[in-house]
Amino acid sequence: MTTQDTAGTAQPPVTDLGALHGLVSHTITHGIPTLFAPRPGHITAGLLFRVGRADETLATAGLTHLVEHLALHRLGLSDLHYNGATANVYTLFHVTGDEDEVVTYLNSVCAALCDLPLDRLETEKEILRTEAHSRGSGPMSQLPLWRYGAQSYGLAGYDELGTWSLTADQVRHWAETRFTRDNAVLWLTGDRVPDGLDLTLPAGSSLPAPAATSALPVTPAYICGDDGHVVFDSVLRRSTAAGVFADILGRALFQDLRQKGGYSYSAEADYTPRDAEFATLTAYADALPQKQDAVVGGFVDAFARLRAGRIEQAELDSARAKLLKVYDTPDLGAAVLPSYALSLLLGHPIMAPEQHRAELRAVTVEDLREVAREAWDGGLLQVPTLGADWAGLTAAPQYSPTGVSGTLHPSLEDDDVTLVIADTGVTLSLPGGLVTVRYDACAAMTTRPDGARHLTGLDGFRVAVEPTLFEDVTAERIAVLDAGVPPAAVVALPARTADQIPQPRKRETAPPREQLSEAAVGTGEKTPWSWSLGFTILLGVYVVFGAGILLTALHEAGSSEPQWSHLLRVIVPFALIIRFAHRAYRNSRGTLD
Numbered sequence: 001m002t003t004q005d006t007a008g009t010a011q012p013p014v015t016d017l018g019a020l021h022g023l024v025s026h027t028i029t030h031g032i033p034t035l036f037a038p039r040p041g042h043i044t045a046g047l048l049f050r051v052g053r054a055d056e057t058l059a060t061a062g063l064t065h066l067v068e069h070l071a072l073h074r075l076g077l078s079d080l081h082y083n084g085a086t087a088n089v090y091t092l093f094h095v096t097g098d099e100d101e102v103v104t105y106l107n108s109v110c111a112a113l114c115d116l117p118l119d120r121l122e123t124e125k126e127i128l129r130t131e132a133h134s135r136g137s138g139p140m141s142q143l144p145l146w147r148y149g150a151q152s153y154g155l156a157g158y159d160e161l162g163t164w165s166l167t168a169d170q171v172r173h174w175a176e177t178r179f180t181r182d183n184a185v186l187w188l189t190g191d192r193v194p195d196g197l198d199l200t201l202p203a204g205s206s207l208p209a210p211a212a213t214s215a216l217p218v219t220p221a222y223i224c225g226d227d228g229h230v231v232f233d234s235v236l237r238r239s240t241a242a243g244v245f246a247d248i249l250g251r252a253l254f255q256d257l258r259q260k261g262g263y264s265y266s267a268e269a270d271y272t273p274r275d276a277e278f279a280t281l282t283a284y285a286d287a288l289p290q291k292q293d294a295v296v297g298g299f300v301d302a303f304a305r306l307r308a309g310r311i312e313q314a315e316l317d318s319a320r321a322k323l324l325k326v327y328d329t330p331d332l333g334a335a336v337l338p339s340y341a342l343s344l345l346l347g348h349p350i351m352a353p354e355q356h357r358a359e360l361r362a363v364t365v366e367d368l369r370e371v372a373r374e375a376w377d378g379g380l381l382q383v384p385t386l387g388a389d390w391a392g393l394t395a396a397p398q399y400s401p402t403g404v405s406g407t408l409h410p411s412l413e414d415d416d417v418t419l420v421i422a423d424t425g426v427t428l429s430l431p432g433g434l435v436t437v438r439y440d441a442c443a444a445m446t447t448r449p450d451g452a453r454h455l456t457g458l459d460g461f462r463v464a465v466e467p468t469l470f471e472d473v474t475a476e477r478i479a480v481l482d483a484g485v486p487p488a489a490v491v492a493l494p495a496r497t498a499d500q501i502p503q504p505r506k507r508e509t510a511p512p513r514e515q516l517s518e519a520a521v522g523t524g525e526k527t528p529w530s531w532s533l534g535f536t537i538l539l540g541v542y543v544v545f546g547a548g549i550l551l552t553a554l555h556e557a558g559s560s561e562p563q564w565s566h567l568l569r570v571i572v573p574f575a576l577i578i579r580f581a582h583r584a585y586r587n588s589r590g591t592l593d
Helices: 063-073 099-112 118-135 142-148 152-157 169-178 239-261 290-306 311-327 337-346 353-362 367-378 475-484 528-557 564-592
Strands: 023-027 031-035 043-049 079-084 091-097 183-189 222-223 229-237 267-273 277-286 380-384 407-410 420-421 425-430 431-436 442-447 452-458 462-465 490-492
Touching: 031 337, 043 099, 043 367, 063 079, 063 099, 063 118, 063 169, 079 452, 091 099, 118 169, 142 222, 142 229, 169 490, 183 267, 183 337, 229 267, 229 290, 229 367, 239 267, 239 277, 239 290, 239 311, 267 337, 277 290, 290 367, 290 380, 311 353, 311 367, 337 353, 420 462, 420 475, 425 462, 431 452, 431 462, 452 475
Parallel strands: 031 183, 222 380, 442 490
Antiparallel strands: 023 031, 043 091, 043 183, 079 091, 229 277, 229 380, 267 277, 407 420, 420 425, 425 431, 442 452, 452 462
């Protein structure tokens, strides 16, 4: 191993690189581990940093992307073939050109990372917002946020909110602590490292990939998505067998859904490393609206067959042969540089070609059956139909398990909807259940000068507080939210025009007296017996709930560790029933008098 000029820098040890012998060379360049292998023609180089979207928060989402854009700005207009990319766990700067062009590019990127052109911060923010708007979202964009919530790997499914509020100090600090020589790997095609490289970067730490979070209490689970798309994902331990299974699954879906059924045009599967230990398996098929049920059924049937181990040896042999052909690639060392560099960056063991070939040949049908079971057991299926309970999947949570106790603010649009504002969080009471965001678990709260506050919890649940849509949401009540949410989670958005501020929909007017049923109006006489019966029933409900509150309070008072939050399960429904009864009585008086 050779070491280039590293004066004044600590040299991290290069370990576990014995598998590269005879295929890829390695060295240290200004403190950065460097992999290189020869290939004819122009040089292609990639500078990887172990930082990406999953390292951010929802309130700072877009921070890494912003650093990437700023680092490339000074290159300006150039004939170079270069770009940058921000992924979940890494950021890549890559270039193709002659030796001088590659050296100029890499030197420029590192110099810019040490001195970002922060005078362009607001301009680059707007460019990123424009990029996001033009890019849109694909059919798979919902799965990460349902699986992981509004944090870690789930942030890939959210807008880059940080492009509204990030400060120069935040961006500078991120570059200084994440884009360091100890958190980077360089790879390039060539028989040596070019002369003239100046990759001077600050010292730092080698950061592991962020721990995964979970918003799914039970798997396999399903969510409902847009028409025309059926998507599945799962998290698997990284293994050779898992990579083979992805190919087998893709073939099975293509054969069943396109060749045999004619239901889909695209039917495929993919296996992508997530971090050092785990990978994401994704499967996709499209469908016309009238064929959606058949495609969902085909997905489930394909997995059932693979989970049962009904895999022909010919299927395995074909998939294995396809993967083995990778090693027939000319200039193999140069071809594997990007994947080897990423493994080195993440801390995943690098396998020599001989070892990987041996593992491919050792994969059995039984191995694939085990992977299929693991994939299904941890799976999340997005269906365009009403559900997938029939296939043994559980609906992903649509509501929060509990609410908060605070002031009630009835909706001005729907009598069955109430907003609850408390010192600990907010709850939206809907006909189907409660949606709660607690301030201490708030991923982000966007604010508007008109008083609107939209809160997103770490679990992905969202409550939109629009003062124009709920009763008595005063400035004092909004101040409770502002005091409760941590400042780091607050994202200030610009003012809205008057026509952008939501207004309540007009309620349907009560039918005229002559259109009411004769039983209700008749000759104009009231029907007190019907309301007496109704209020008698409500009185009984009051008694039952009142007794429930009293008994619960007594039970908790006598407990050594009282859980007073249990009272919310009784108090909130009780308060809503009282409100309903009052409104019903008021409406009846207005209609019958």
